[in-house]
Structures are given as structure tokens and as C-alpha cells.
Amino acid sequence: MTTSRQYGADAPLLLTPGPLTTAAPVRSAMLRDWGSREADFIALTTRLREKLLAVAGQPTGYAAIPLQGSGTFAVEAMIATFVPGGGKVLVLVNGSYGRRMVDMARRLGRTVSVLEVGEDTPVDPARVDDALARDKAITDVAAVHVETTSGLLNPIDGIAAAVAGRGRRLLIDAMSAFGALACYPDRMNASAIAASSNKCLEGVPGVGIVIAAEDALRTSAGHCPSLSLDLCDQWRGFEQNGQWRFTPPVQVVAALDTALDLLADEGGPPARLARYSETARIIRSGLEGLGLRPFLAPDHQAPIIITFHPLEDRSFSLIDFHDRLLDAGFAIYPGKITTTPTFRVGCIGQVFPTDARRFVRAVETILRAGKRKG
Ligand SMILES: *Cc1c(COP(=O)(O)O)cnc(C)c1O
Numbered sequence: 001m002t003t004s005r006q007y008g009a010d011a012p013l014l015l016t017p018g019p020l021t022t023a024a025p026v027r028s029a030m031l032r033d034w035g036s037r038e039a040d041f042i043a044l045t046t047r048l049r050e051k052l053l054a055v056a057g058q059p060t061g062y063a064a065i066p067l068q069g070s071g072t073f074a075v076e077a078m079i080a081t082f083v084p085g086g087g088k089v090l091v092l093v094n095g096s097y098g099r100r101m102v103d104m105a106r107r108l109g110r111t112v113s114v115l116e117v118g119e120d121t122p123v124d125p126a127r128v129d130d131a132l133a134r135d136k137a138i139t140d141v142a143a144v145h146v147e148t149t150s151g152l153l154n155p156i157d158g159i160a161a162a163v164a165g166r167g168r169r170l171l172i173d174a175m176s177a178f179g180a181l182a183c184y185p186d187r188m189n190a191s192a193i194a195a196s197s198n199k200c201l202e203g204v205p206g207v208g209i210v211i212a213a214e215d216a217l218r219t220s221a222g223h224c225p226s227l228s229l230d231l232c233d234q235w236r237g238f239e240q241n242g243q244w245r246f247t248p249p250v251q252v253v254a255a256l257d258t259a260l261d262l263l264a265d266e267g268g269p270p271a272r273l274a275r276y277s278e279t280a281r282i283i284r285s286g287l288e289g290l291g292l293r294p295f296l297a298p299d300h301q302a303p304i305i306i307t308f309h310p311l312e313d314r315s316f317s318l319i320d321f322h323d324r325l326l327d328a329g330f331a332i333y334p335g336k337i338t339t340t341p342t343f344r345v346g347c348i349g350q351v352f353p354t355d356a357r358r359f360v361r362a363v364e365t366i367l368r369a370g371k372r373k374g
Contacts, residue, residue: 012331013355015283017148017176017305018071018198019205020349022259026203029258030251041250042242044257049238051260055179055201055269056193056211059186063217065235066256067208068228068249071175071196074208076104077229078171078194079142082216083110084223087139089171090115090131092123092159095149096336097173101142108225113138119150119337122300125158132166140169145177145193146302149336150295151344153181153302160188169216175199176304178209179263180273180348191216192231197252200272200304200348203259206252277303279356280347286360287345290367295342305346307337315370318343324369328362 014021034041052064067074083089088111091102105112115131141163145156163170172193174183179200185193192212197203217232224230237245280303295307310318335342
């Protein structure tokens with residue numbers, strides 16, 4: 001595959017969970033100004049919403065609602081819009097993003113129940129079923145598809161079946177899944193899924209996305225205690241005149257439109273998943289071969305981001321390792337796991353198997369050289 005990316009002199013390859021290394025046409029799409037109330041930008045927004053629905057598997061009865069802000073804004077809007085004031089949300093937690101939804105729901109004044117398991121453990125659908133059977137007050141379940149904290153893949157279809165079986169609403173943080181992993185809200189009977197411009201869609205940051213069931217939107221009118229996060233109002237705005245309620249990040253929207261074309265050109269989410277999977281395989285097995293132990297069991301690993309334990313060698317410094325990789329042109333992430341020091345290597349964005357091999361060689365060189373003195 002040819003790559004169309006170009007780096008500035010100092011831009012490293014971002015092996016992070018977003019912002020990501022983007023394709024040159026995505027960045028070039030930002031080089032013009034748009035009047036947000038003009039016909040051409042309205043057409044761009046309409047087209048964008050259609051393309052987002054296509055990525056979601058063209059579900060009937062669903063609407064794509066872009067929202068200004070990062071992914072967190074979309075997740076918070078989803079919870080604020082769908083969980084009613086008198087409702088109770090069961091949040092499934094095995095990492096930071098699950099915990100963040102607990103925090104959001106509490107701040108919004110919603111009653112919260114938490115089902116928490118370890119950061120290396122997928123949520124068991126049987127436990128979700130059990131929790132719903134025991135607590136009839138639960139109206140909504142909030143789940144994370146890929147817990148980017150570790151890179152863990154939750155069994156979202158099983159969780160969805162458990163929630164549907166008990167007749168509750170399902171809200172999914174699909175941030176680091178949407179655009180690569182199969183993420184079809186209708187098949188999961190999800191009322192809404194949240195995503196963003198800058199993860200597997202490979203746009204630039206600045207737009208959150210919620211794909212929501214229109215019937216759920218209609219029954220949720222008036223739930224949201226926030227004006228700017230109200231997805232019902234945001235949806236009505238688009239439906240009424242095709243416009244964003246408040247100033248849209250026009251260049252980001254244009255970049256996302258181009259990014260969605262590149263996703264389609266690549267072959268859609270299945271082809272992107274195949275690329276990420278190959279990249280992830282090379283990184284995981286390559287670093288494992290160098291003595292770096294992955295945090296997750298292979299069965300629980302999504303091909304999105306991989307968490308590693310540092311070398312047990314006392315002379316190994318994570319900060320030094322990070323800095324030396326940056327000198328070699330690769331940005332990795334310090335750990336987010338709460339219980340143990342780790343580092344993370346992202347597989348998403350304009351990263352190709354050849355890059356993954358170069359990265360493994362760079363790690364090998366650094367480990368061989370040992371800790372930099374001074
Ligand atoms: C990245 C991410 C978010 C938050 O996105 P921001 O753009 O940083 O606000 C939420 N949930 C998951 C699972 C993520 O990976």
C-alpha cells in the first residue's frame with residue numbers, strides 16, 4: 001500500500017491512541033475557510049452525516065449527530081441526553097473510560113450503579129444479566145467497546161444481548177472501535193454509540209460523534225440538563241436546516257469528510273481492521289520477542305493499542321525509553337493502567353506494517369544500547 005502521509009521535519013510517527021498520524025489529504029482539506037451557514041458547508045455536513053451512518057452499517061431509524069468537541073464531549077452528551085433525570089445507569093468499568101462515565105453520570109445527578117472488574121478482564125455478559133435481573137431500577141447500561149486504557153476488547157455483542165434481553169437502554173462508548181471493529185448499533189440494539197473524529201476514522205481532533213436511534217431521541221427530549229450537550233436539540237438543528245446549532249469547527253469537519261472518503265477507499269472498516277491487526281501483530285510479537293511482556297492475554301487484546309510492562313531489568317527507565325524512541329521518530333504513550341507501570345503502543349492512524357517493523361527494530365536498538373548515561 002502506498003502511503004500519502006508527509007511529516008514536517010520534526011513530526012514523529014504517533015503510536016498513540018489519538019491524536020494520530022493522519023494522511024496528507026486529510027490535513028490539506030483544512031486549507032480553506034467555510035461560512036458555516038452557506039449552502040456548500042450545509043451540503044458538506046449532510047454528506048458527512050450520511051457517510052458516518054455508512055460506517056455504522058447503514059442502520060435504519062438511526063441518525064448521525066456530530067458534536068463540537070473531543071470524544072469525551074460526545075460520551076457526556078450521550079449520557080446526559082439518554083439517561084433520564086429519574087433514571088439509573090449501570091456503568092460497566094474495567095478502565096479509565098468506564099470510570100469517566102461514572103464520573104459524568106454522577107455529576108449530571110443521575111443515579112449510578114457500577115459493575116467493575118480488573119483492567120485486564122473483560123466484562124462478563126452473565127454478570128450484566130445478573131445485575132439487571134437483581135435491580136429493576138436500572139434504566140440504562142453504559143459500556144465501553146474497546147477500553148483504550150489497556151487496549152482490552154469487551155464482549156460487546158454478549159453485553160448487548162444481555163441488555164436487550166432485560167429490556168434496558170444500551171449506550172456504548174465505541175470511541176476507539178468505530179471505523180475499524182464491527183460496530184453496528186442496530187444489530188446490538190443500542191440506543192446510541194459514541195465515537196470521535198480522531199481515532200479509527202483517522203480525522204483530526206475536534207468533532208465528537210453520536211449515532212443514535214431516532215425513537216430514543218424522540219423519547220429523550222427534555223432530559224438533558226445541558227444546552228450545548230443536548231443531542232435531541234443538536235439533531236433537530238440538523239434535521240430542520242442542515243446547520244450546526246453553534247459554530248462548527250469547519251476545517252475539522254472538512255478534514256473528517258476527506259478522512260471518511262479515505263476509509264471508504266481503503267475498503268471500509270473491515271480493511272482498516274485488517275491493517276491494524278497486522279500492525280498490532282507485528283508490534284506485539286516483535287516486542288514480546290525482545291522480552292517486553294504484554295499486559296493483556298492475546299484473547300482480550302483489541303488491535304488498537306497494546307500495553308506492555310517495562311523490562312524487569314533495574315536499569316530500564318520508561319522515561320528514557322520514551323525519549324529515545326522519540327529521537328528515533330516514534331511517539332509512544334506512558335501507561336494509563338492504575339495498578340502497575342506500563343507503556344502503550346497505538347496501532348491506529350496512518351501506521352503501516354512497514355512502520356511497525358521499523359518500530360520493532362528501533363526498540364531493539366534502544367534495548368541493546370541499554371540505558372543512556374547521564
Ligand atoms: C479516546 C477515548 C475517549 C475520549 O476521547 P477524547 O477525544 O480524549 O475526549 C473516550 N473513550 C474511549 C474508549 C477512548 O478511547
